[in-house]
Amino acid sequence: GNSVTQMEGPVTLSEEAFLTINCTYTATGYPSLFWYVQYPGEGLQLLLKATKADDKGSNKGFEATYRKETTSFHLEKGSVQVSDSAVYFCALTVQTGANNLFFGTGTRLTVIP
Amino acid sequence: EAQVTQNPRYLITVTGKKLTVTCSQNMNHEYMSWYRQDPGLGLRQIYYSMNVEVTDKGDVPEGYKVSRKEKRNFPLILESPSPNQTSLYFCASRLAGGSGEQFFGPGTRLTVL
Numbered sequence: 001g002n003s004v005t006q007m008e009g010p011v012t013l014s015e016e017a018f019l020t021i022n023c024t025y026t027a028t029g030y031p032s033l034f035w036y037v038q039y040p041g042e043g044l045q046l047l048l049k050a051t052k053a054d055d056k057g058s059n060k061g062f063e064a065t066y067r068k069e070t071t072s073f074h075l076e077k078g079s080v081q082v083s084d085s086a087v088y089f090c091a092l093t094v095q096t097g098a099n100n101l102f103f104g105t106g107t108r109l110t111v112i113p
Numbered sequence: 114e115a116q117v118t119q120n121p122r123y124l125i126t127v128t129g130k131k132l133t134v135t136c137s138q139n140m141n142h143e144y145m146s147w148y149r150q151d152p153g154l155g156l157r158q159i160y161y162s163m164n165v166e167v168t169d170k171g172d173v174p175e176g177y178k179v180s181r182k183e184k185r186n187f188p189l190i191l192e193s194p195s196p197n198q199t200s201l202y203f204c205a206s207r208l209a210g211g212s213g214e215q216f217f218g219p220g221t222r223l224t225v226l
Contacts, residue, residue: 004155032213043117043203044156044217051212089155093213100146100171101205101215103155 002027006090006104013080013111021075021107023064023090031092033057033066033073034101038087047075047088080111115140117218119204125224126194134189134221136204142216143209145187146171147179149200150220156203162187163209194225 007022025031032051036044048057053068062077073090090104117138126132138145146161148171158171162181176198178190187206191198201222205215 006155034214036217043219046214046216049212049214093215100158100161101148101156101213103157105153105155 002031002092002094002100002102004090004092004102004104007107008105009087009107009109011107011109013109015082015111015113016079017111019075019077019080019084019109021088021090021109023073023075023104025071025073025090025092025102027071027092027094029094031094033064034091034093035062035064035073035075036089036091036103038089038106040086044089080109082111082113085109085111115216117204117206117216119202119218119221121221122219123222125226127226128195129193132191132194132223134191134202134204134223136187136189136218137185138187138204138206138216139185140206140208140216141184142206143184144215145181145204145206146215147177147187147189148203148205149173150203151200159189159202194223196225199223199225 034049035047037047048059050057050066056065064075087106089106091101120135147159148156150156160179162168204218207215
């Protein structure tokens with residue numbers, strides 16, 4: 001089946017620290033991979049995506065590389081800011097009629113000054 | 114502005130009182146979905162629609178109904194709400210094909226007493 005396993009939170013970091021949030025997946029077929037971010041009181045926004053092996057998605061200083069050999073899509077940022085405090089969701093989709101995004105459980109990140 | 118809108122944003126109701134949460138998108142997307150978000154469970158798909166008059170069950174459809182009479186609208190109906198349907202609900206849409214990226218509404222927080 002299709003599933004996403006995501007690093008448990010919450011994660012608390014000091015400003016300018018390095019961030020890694022682990023994400024691994026299982027999928028039937030060839031998935032596209034996503035990181036979504038949910039800021040307090042808001043809906044989900046796409047942060048970055050990758051659609052094939054070895055692709056690197058990047059946005060706002062965040063990066064993630066599609067690793068087919070390890071079935072992983074870890075999110076990284078070299079220097080976090082207070083404004084990065086949010087919940088981060090790893091997700092995958094397989095192009096079928098079900099149109100389903102399979103989400104991890106989310107990781108809450110808090111960045112302190 | 115391209116967006117997905119949901120109404121209401123917040124709703125408190127009582128067990129058994131029928132309610133509808135509306136969802137509308139202005140991007141001419143074929144696919145629309147409803148998700149619920151619960152702590153520790155991430156987001157789970159309730160129902161989806163591939164186009165007008167085409168709907169199907171997601172992973173957690175019990176207690177919900179949907180309809181797709183127009184391409185832009187995809188209302189979620191709770192005929193007889195129960196406390197276990199207290200949750201945060203998101204509507205999403207996407208184009209057919211492509212990378213599978215979905216666009217999310219701002220969410221509806223529902224409390225059933």
